[in-house]
Amino acid sequence: MRRMKVLVARRLPDGVEARMSALFDAALNPGDAPMPRTALIEALADSDVLVPSVANPVDAALLESAGPGLKLVANFGVGVDNIDLDAARTRGIAVTNTPGVLTEDTADIALALMLMAARRLGAGERTLRAGAWRGWGPTDQLGTSLTGKRLGIVGMGRIGQALALRARALGMHIEYHSRHRVEADVEARLEARFEPDMDAMLRQANFVSLHAPYSAATHHLLDRRRLALVGPHAFLINTARGAIVDEEALIERLETGAIAGAGLDVYTNEPHVDPRLLALENVVLLPHLGSATVETRTAMGMKVVENILALQEGRELPDRVA
């Protein structure tokens, strides 16, 4: 059996790289140096498989310039918005992702952002580290409770459901809006109420957390008009993709206090973060950490390996999205 020539754009966890090298003819990136587009194109000419991640746009021009040998783009990540799926389909190149394995860790980060934003944990830690803490004070650094509050989840897939489970444990009331209503037993288990009218949910929520995949259909799903429905008592949490929110409109609302605060793990132009966000105290900012644990990143890598192995052995690709 011919070993697949695999071009890996970023450094991956050690165990994953070892498995890749054992199974495939793998070109790794041990220094994790950003691969200039020209170098990527050059290397692609002789590759069967490309392993990109969210940080590597795989657009039509890149696929066009790849040699005829490129058969699979095995994305290291569940979101495939970095890949032009139509262009891949047109050229007969399969695309796979890594679903299921980053659910719990990403939900943890959404919950962490809710707690950090509402309880002002980032601001508190900054105060302490700056040596500005004057000691306990009855009215110092007051935040907002989560217990008893309404959480509106946009997108009730795996991660949305995992967040709902966590939020129920905190005594929050769960509402969700999603393209598809989940099964009645899931709703019952999560004590989650389906709200077909997203605007109504946004008006009433104390926390809004985004868990929809990014696509043309969800670009600026929270646009200026919808953001205006989220009240001054509410926090917006985004661990999905930056461009699901109109970042400009969000910044304006944060600056004027029209929204209580935000917890963001993702941004429109990563890794660039708008300097106005950096200056705001009512927003918590993380560097796209949703899946960033040794366990999850390893599991994601092993999913990538499984998909390439299936191609090598002529089997159906387990996580094919295009």
Ligand code: DGY
């Ligand atoms: C994902 O898997 O989509 C994460 O956001 C990292 O890319």
